[in-house]
Amino acid sequence: MSPSLDVMSGGPVGRSFMTPAAPPFPPRRPWSAGMVTASAAVAVLVLALWSSGTAGASTGAAAAPPGAPAYARAVLPELERLVSDMAVTGAVVLVRSPEHGSWTTTIGTRTWHGTEPVGLADHVRVGSNTKTWTGTVILQLVDEGRISLDDPVSRYRPDVPNGEHITIAQLLDMSSGLANYSTDLELNEQLDDNPSRAWSPAELLAIGLAEPPAFPPGAGFLYSNTNYVLLGLIIEQVTGMPVAQAFQERIFDRLGLTESSFPALTDASIPEPHPQTYTFGTNVETIDGNVLPPEVQEGARAGTLEPMDVTDVNPSWAWTAGAGISTAGDLASYVEALVGGGLLSPELLQARIASVQPFDPADPASAGYGLALARFGPLYGHTGELPGTNSFMGHDPDEDITVVTWTSTAPAPDGRDPAVELARAVVTELYAD
Numbered sequence: 001m002s003p004s005l006d007v008m009s010g011g012p013v014g015r016s017f018m019t020p021a022a023p024p025f026p027p028r029r030p031w032s033a034g035m036v037t038a039s040a041a042v043a044v045l046v047l048a049l050w051s052s053g054t055a056g057a058s059t060g061a062a063a064a065p066p067g068a069p070a071y072a073r074a075v076l077p078e079l080e081r082l083v084s085d086m087a088v089t090g091a092v093v094l095v096r097s098p099e100h101g102s103w104t105t106t107i108g109t110r111t112w113h114g115t116e117p118v119g120l121a122d123h124v125r126v127g128s129n130t131k132t133w134t135g136t137v138i139l140q141l142v143d144e145g146r147i148s149l150d151d152p153v154s155r156y157r158p159d160v161p162n163g164e165h166i167t168i169a170q171l172l173d174m175s176s177g178l179a180n181y182s183t184d185l186e187l188n189e190q191l192d193d194n195p196s197r198a199w200s201p202a203e204l205l206a207i208g209l210a211e212p213p214a215f216p217p218g219a220g221f222l223y224s225n226t227n228y229v230l231l232g233l234i235i236e237q238v239t240g241m242p243v244a245q246a247f248q249e250r251i252f253d254r255l256g257l258t259e260s261s262f263p264a265l266t267d268a269s270i271p272e273p274h275p276q277t278y279t280f281g282t283n284v285e286t287i288d289g290n291v292l293p294p295e296v297q298e299g300a301r302a303g304t305l306e307p308m309d310v311t312d313v314n315p316s317w318a319w320t321a322g323a324g325i326s327t328a329g330d331l332a333s334y335v336e337a338l339v340g341g342g343l344l345s346p347e348l349l350q351a352r353i354a355s356v357q358p359f360d361p362a363d364p365a366s367a368g369y370g371l372a373l374a375r376f377g378p379l380y381g382h383t384g385e386l387p388g389t390n391s392f393m394g395h396d397p398d399e400d401i402t403v404v405t406w407t408s409t410a411p412a413p414d415g416r417d418p419a420v421e422l423a424r425a426v427v428t429e430l431y432a433d
Contacts, residue, residue, distance in 0.1 A: 064076045064103075068101075068103055069095075069097075069100055069101030069102075069103050070101075071095075071100055071101075071103075071426075071429040071430050071432075072101070072103040072105070075425055075426055075428075075429040078425050079093060079105070079107060079422055079425060079426070082418070082421050082422055082425060083107045083108060083407075083422075084301070085301065086407075086409070086412035086413075086414070086418045086421065087280070087297075087300035087301050087303075087307075087409060087412060087413055088107075088108060088407045088408070088409040088412070088418050089108050089109060089112050089114075089275070089276070089278055089407075089408050089409050090109055090110055090117075090118035090275045090407065090408040090409075091106070091107045091108055091118070091405065091406065091407045091408070091418070091419070091422060092105075092106050092119075092120060092328045092405065093107075093405050093422055094328040094331075094332055094402075094403070095401070095402065095404075095426060095430070096332060096400075096401070096402040097400065097401045097402070098400055099399065099400070099401075100430055104328070106118045106119060106120060109275075110122070110273075110275040110276060110408075111275070112278055112306065112307060112309075118275050118408065120327070120328055120329065121259070121273060121327060122273050122275055122328075123271045123272070123274045123325055123327055124270070124274065124275070124277070124325070124326070124391060125270065125277070125315055125322075125323070125324070125325055125384075125386050125389050126322075126325065126326045126331065126384045126406075127318070127322045127383075127384025127386045127389065128321065128382060128383060128384040128385065129324065129326070129381075129382045129383070129384035129393055130228075130262070130322045130323060130384065131228050131321055131322065131372050131382060132338055132372050132373065132381075133251055133262070133320075134228050134231050134232055134235065134321070135172050135231070135371055135372020136250075136251060136338065136343050136344070136372065137235050137239075137247065137250050137251070138168065138172065138234070138235065138372075139344055139348055140250055140343065140344065141235070141238055141239070142348060143344055143345050143348050146238055147168060147234075147238055148168065149167065149168050149169040149172075149371075150167055150168070150169065151167060151168050152164045152165065152166065152167060153166045153168065153171065153230065153234075154166075157233065157234065159209070160178075160230065161209060161213070162217065165216075165217045166178070166217045168231075169371065170217050170218055171228070171230055172227070172370075172371040172372050173221075173355060173369065173370055173372075174221050174222060174223050174224060174227060174369060175217065175218050175219075175220065175221055175222075176213075176217055176222075176227055177213040177214050177215040177216060177217055177218075177219065177222060178208055178213055178214075178222075178224050178226045178227055178230070179208050179209075179212065179213060179222075179224065179226060180208065180222065180223065180224035180225055181204050181207035181208035181211075181224075181225060181226050181229070182225045182318075183287065184207050184211075185284070185287065187207060188283040188287050189283075189284055191283045191313070191317060192282045192283050192284055195312075195313040196268060196312075196314050197316075197317075198265045198316045199265070199314075199319070200265065200316075201229050201233055201319050201320075204226070204229045204317065204319060205226065205229050205230060205233070207226075208226030209226070221369070225318065225321035228319075228320050228321035228322075229321055231320060232319055232320025232321075235320070243262065243320055244262040244263075244264070247260075247262045247324075248262075250343075254342070254343065255333060255334060255342065255343075256333070257334060258330075259271070259326060259327040259329070259330045260324065260325065260326040260330045260334070261324070261325045262324050262325070263315065263316075263323060265316040265319075268312050268313065268315065269312070270311065270325060275408040276309050276311045276408065277310055277387075277388030277408045277409070278308060278309055278310065278388055278409045279307060279308055279387040279388050279409065279410060279411070280292055280296055280300050280413045281413075282308075283387070286411075289415065290411040290412075290415040291414055291415035292413045292414070296413055297413040297414050300413040310387045310388040313386075313387065313388070315386060318386060322384060324384075328406060331391065331393045331404045331406075332402050332404045335380075335382075335393040335394065335395045336395050338380075338395070339353070339373075339381065339397050351371075352370065352371045352372075352373055353370075353373070353380065354370075355371040355373070356371075356373055356374070356375045356380070357369065365377065365378075376394055376423075376427070377427060378396045378398065378399065378401075378431070379394030379395060379396045379403065379427065380394065380395060380396075380397070381393040381394035381395055383417065383419070383420055385410050385417060385419075386410070387410065388408065388409065388410055389406065389408060389409075390406065390407050390409075390410035390419040390420065391405065391406040391407075392404065392405045392419045392420050392422075392423040394427075401430060403426055403427060403430075405419040405420075405422040405423045405426070406419050407419045407422070
């Protein structure tokens with residue numbers, strides 16, 4: 001859950017800390033409940049890598065089926081190369097574009113060394129993309145006059161230290177300064193030793209609040225999952241309903257997202273169909289970074305090192321910061337409404353988009369983050385990562401371009417966020433002209 005945008009990292013990324021004006025290269029991903037990175041789908045690191053990454057679209061011979069859009073024919077060889085190089089078992093790519101042509105493709109299989117291909121209808125955990133669900137419900141409550149972005153957190157949670165000086169907006173845009181619970185060593189040890197454990201939101205919040213804040217409210221940026229667990233609890237307090245019901249009624253039902261869900265704390269299952277999901281490092285091994293030893297990377301690329309199957313790990317530790325489940329099609333329809341309209345009033349939607357601040361003040365078009373929304377070049381959306389799965393969703397409201405990718409292996413043994421790399425290759429090709 002790293003956000004690897006963990007936002008561009010849906011995700012845990014460890015202790016990402018920086019002021020808005022500082023270079024977005026945190027010491028570790030915000031999400032990582034270690035590696036679990038627990039993803040992390042906004043990880044500032046991913047945002048930074050999106051802007052400066054080297055993955056580019058291939059100019060090799062067309063490999064897509066006859067009739068596929070030109071960009072698809074150009075980029076498919078590069079996507080296949082990336083999947084192989086990052087030791088990814090399965091991947092899905094979806095593009096919607098009236099001008100360039102819509103296209104979908106699947107690469108790889110549902111199981112390691114298997115024969116059954118992954119499918120567009122497969123369900124996956126979407127990590128920190130869940131944060132946008134949480135943020136959207138909070139903003140809907142703002143639209144309804146039931147909460148204000150300027151409200152102090154202490155109005156809803158008197159137990160939050162210095163809560164009278166932390167606003168709802170600062171939780172949403174990661175400027176509260178609250179520590180990130182998912183980098184806690186003991187939590188990561190538990191995730192490795194007891195992967196079926198159901199974590200309560202109160203337990204997660206207690207871990208985050210026990211650590212000293214990274215900076216005074218509003219004085220910096222720290223991608224912290226603690227913010228979004230706190231927002232989930234506030235949703236339940238204000239609406240009087242379980243957050244899963246709020247997501248269902250306020251987002252899924254409204255948009256017709258029949259394949260999206262938010263599991264109960266004790267539910268580690270994924271709806272069928274779904275791939276098995278894999279990772280090559282434990283949470284503790286990756287708590288300070290996702291790059292694994294050279295011999296591990298070599299064995300993973302060669303297919304001789306068997307990854308860990310983490311499909312059935314309980315995602316409750318990520319809760320409203322990253323435990324959601326969806327499909328490529330649902331994510332595409334959702335991100336179009338998230339950015340283009342349908343969930344918030346036009347005025348609040350524009351304020352949300354305007355809230356996204358670039359991490360490089362000298363480059364207004366650089367990657368940035370705002371009210372539970374990230375920007376990657378011309379696309380707005382988010383990323384998400386949990387151990388075993390990485391996803392990206394982005395929509396360009398000006399060009400009406402939507403890109404969604406997911407992979408069933410994450411992170412890559414060399415530390416990259418696989419779905420983000422695939423998305424960047426596609427976007428590079430789409431905007432090449």
